[in-house]
Amino acid sequence: MKIDRLIGIIAVLQQNKKVTAPYLAKRFEVSRRTINRDIEDICRAGIPIVTTQGKGGGISIMEGFNLNTAVFTTEELQAIFAGLKSIDSVSRISYVNRLAGKIAGEGSVVPLPDNILIDLSSHYKDSLASKIELLRKAISQKRLVRFHYYYSKGEADKLIEPYLIVFKWSNWYVFGFCTEQQDFRMYKLNRLWDLIVTETGSVPREIPEQQKDFDSHMTDNYIITAVFDSSEKYRLIEEYGPGCYTGTEDGRLLFQRGFTNMDHMISWLLGFGDRVEVIEPAEIRERLKNIARSIQSKYG
Incomplete structure (x- = not known):
C-alpha cells in the first residue's frame, strides 16, 4: 500500500536527521523515482521536506518545523499498528509487520501493541x-x-x-x-x-x-413491537444495547425496533423460540403463526 510507505517515510525522517533517496528506496523496496514522488506527496500534505545535493546531502524535514504536532507520537504509531493488525486479519499480507520493520528497523523504540486483538474475518x-x-x-x-x-x-x-x-x-x-x-x-x-x-x-x-x-x-421498512422474556436480556443488549427495551410490570422486556429485511427479521425472532411475543404489526404475527403451524405439521 502506498499509504504505509508514506507513513513509513515520515517516521524515518522523524527518527533521523537526514537520509538519502537511495537509502529510502532500498528500505521500502521501490525505485528512487517513486521515492521522489512520495516526497512530493508528503510536501503537498503540509510537511516541509528539504533536499540537499552533493556530499553530505540528503532528505530531511525542515529545521525548526514542529515535529510533535506534524507527525507521529509513539501512541499514534501504536494506534496505526492496531488498525493495520485488524486489516491483517482479512489479508494475505501482514501490513503491520512490513510497516513496523520499515519504520523502525533494528532497535525499534515503538513497541507493537499486543493488548489489542481485532479480528475482522469470519468463517469464510x-x-x-x-x-x-x-x-x-x-x-x-x-x-x-x-x-x-x-x-x-x-x-x-x-x-x-x-x-x-x-x-x-x-x-x-x-x-x-x-x-x-x-x-x-x-x-x-x-x-x-x-x-x-x-x-x-x-x-x-x-x-x-x-x-x-x-x-x-439500510432503511427501517418494518417496525415491530415485541415482548421478550427477561432471560433474553443479554441477547438484546449484545445486539442493540441496553436502551433498546423497557421493563414491564410482569418483568418482561418491551422492545421496539425497525428492520430492513423481512426475512432476516422473521429468522431473528424465530431464534428466540417461545421467549418472545410479537405485539404488532398484525402481518408479522400472522406470518409467525403460519410458520409455527408448518413446523408443527412436520413434527406431528
Whole structure:
C-alpha cells in the first residue's frame, strides 16, 4: 500500500536527521523515482521536506518545523499498528509487520501493541481475503468486476464499478455502481461468489453525498413491537444495547425496533423460540403463526 510507505517515510525522517533517496528506496523496496514522488506527496500534505545535493546531502524535514504536532507520537504509531493488525486479519499480507520493520528497523523504540486483538474475518476467512484483494486491485486499476450474487429471493450475475470496501453492521461489503440498475448499491461479500476482475475499465463517477451515508442503504421498512422474556436480556443488549427495551410490570422486556429485511427479521425472532411475543404489526404475527403451524405439521 502506498499509504504505509508514506507513513513509513515520515517516521524515518522523524527518527533521523537526514537520509538519502537511495537509502529510502532500498528500505521500502521501490525505485528512487517513486521515492521522489512520495516526497512530493508528503510536501503537498503540509510537511516541509528539504533536499540537499552533493556530499553530505540528503532528505530531511525542515529545521525548526514542529515535529510533535506534524507527525507521529509513539501512541499514534501504536494506534496505526492496531488498525493495520485488524486489516491483517482479512489479508494475505501482514501490513503491520512490513510497516513496523520499515519504520523502525533494528532497535525499534515503538513497541507493537499486543493488548489489542481485532479480528475482522469470519468463517469464510480464506475466500474473504481473496475477495478483498481482488476488489482492491479492481478499485486501484479502475476496472469493472463481475460476480454471482445470492439474494434472499433468488440469485443473479452482477457487473459493477467498485468504489469502496466497507466493514459495517458486522459484515464486509463492496459499494459500487451497478451497470444494470444504473445506481449505487451495497453487496455483502459473503453472498458474493465467482468474483472476476474484468479487463473493462471505467471512468470514476462522483458519489452523491446522500449515497455516502451508508446507513441510508439500510432503511427501517418494518417496525415491530415485541415482548421478550427477561432471560433474553443479554441477547438484546449484545445486539442493540441496553436502551433498546423497557421493563414491564410482569418483568418482561418491551422492545421496539425497525428492520430492513423481512426475512432476516422473521429468522431473528424465530431464534428466540417461545421467549418472545410479537405485539404488532398484525402481518408479522400472522406470518409467525403460519410458520409455527408448518413446523408443527412436520413434527406431528
